[in-house]
Amino acid sequence: MGHIKEPAGVDFVINSRPLTKKEETAISEYIRTYKAKHSNKQIQTKRTPRKTTAQKNMEV
Template sequence: MSLIKEPKGIDFIIQSPPLTEKERIEISEFIASRKAKKNVVKKIPKTKVIMKK
């Protein structure tokens, strides 16, 4: 991935419209669910492999 360089004398300004309260709640719930799933994966115990000689 490469960076976008601004041409001389031109500034790129990106301004997003403000989020509504509903959008903020949806984003917060999504982030919380992703974190919960991530923590579940970490709790799976590792198994040991025993090799006989």
Template sequence: MSLIKEPKGVDFIIQSPPLTDQERKEISDFIASRKSKNNNAKRTAKEKITVKK
């Protein structure tokens, strides 16, 4: 993967509008659900390994 360089004389400025409280909550809930699913998957994988022994 390589870096994309800005052409000479051109500045890329990216500004996103601020998040609303509802959007912030939705993002937080999504992240929390992904983390819990990931932890559950790791936990079941470890349990399967210990059961086989």
């Protein structure tokens, strides 16, 4: 999320209503299932092939 710079003399006021218990549980359940689904993914790293000494000698 980006930061919004307030212009001189202007105040941004955000009034949001409180969440109901039903909304809180729905959000919590979504976060719980998202974490369970995505937590066991492993980060794939790229592997570069190693040069053997024969390949190094041929390049020279």
